[in-house]
Amino acid sequence: MKSGFINGINIYTPESRIELIEYAIFNRKILVAVNAEKILHATSKSRSIINKNVGYPDGMGAVWSLRKKGYKNVMKIPGCELWLDIIKHYHSSKTFYLVGGEKEVIEATVMKLKKEYKGIEILNYRNGFLRNNNEKEKLIKDIIEKRPDVVFVAMGSPLQELLMVEMQKKHQATYQGLGGSFDVYTGYVHRAPKWWVRNSLEWCHRLLSQPLRIKKQIHLIRFFILLRFNKF
Structure with a gap:
């Protein structure tokens, strides 16, 4: 799969979403959405996290930057759609764990997923507010015990990336940071019209x-x- 560097960030340019998904699933990588803000404010730490994993063009800033570098067929891949593509393709063969959002949002997310994707196996879930280190360690311990194949973390950057890196060290899986995607999926926040x-x-x-x-x-x-x- 092709990729290009923008301000020291390696951004993948897949020919299709399924190519990106299968690569991340097979290699058990963290999927990191890259947009103009992440490119502009890149640090040695954020570059390291993205470059060790899979950065993809979530925003038009990333798309335009890659096209300017000569990557003509770059497509925008919104993270708020990509996680549902993963579920669509793997809900009957992979296990899932969800972290993020307010209590009512994450509960509504799980309920809606179980309704729309019959047979989906969600091993556990919790809200995105880790009040102290003990709560974080309890979450990571549960991840280790449950051993999910895919973990979605909706907490916003850079918190979600830092947490996923910690989780990945303790349990190898495919991770994706989702920002406010649970809110959009459940209708608590409305996405822009088509x-x-x-x-x-x-x-x-x-x-x-x-x-x-x-x-x-x-x-x-x-x-x-x-x-x-x-x-x-």
Whole structure:
């Protein structure tokens, strides 16, 4: 599977989602979504985590960066869709463990998954608020005992990546960080309408519906300037 480096981050450019999924499943890797923010604010630690695992182009910033480097057929792979692709292909043959979201969100997620994917084996789940080190160690111990094939962690970056690295050291499995995907899946948060998604304007829709996000997304201006002048 091909990949390219952007600001020291190795980003895979699969020909299809299933190619990416099968690679991560077979090699028991952590799937890390890469977007403009992760590229712009990359550190030696974040680069190390991504480059030892599987970074994929979750945002258009990553897609545009790769295309500018000559990777013409790069596709955007939204993490909020990828985890459901994994379940769709493996719900009858793999076991799962879910971490993340508020208590009511994770419970609604599990209920909906069991309804939509008959026979899915979810070994355990818990919310994404680890209040202290004891709770984290208890979670990792349970992961070791249950031995799931796939673990989804929806806590936001960089917390979810750091936790997945710890888990991976204790139990080899396929992991994916999901951010707020459980909220989207259960309808607690609504994703942008299909037209915005199809035209790569999902970020713009979020900004229009949540103006306060401008403080977080202002970095995109700097990202595009650096990209325009080949600084990555």
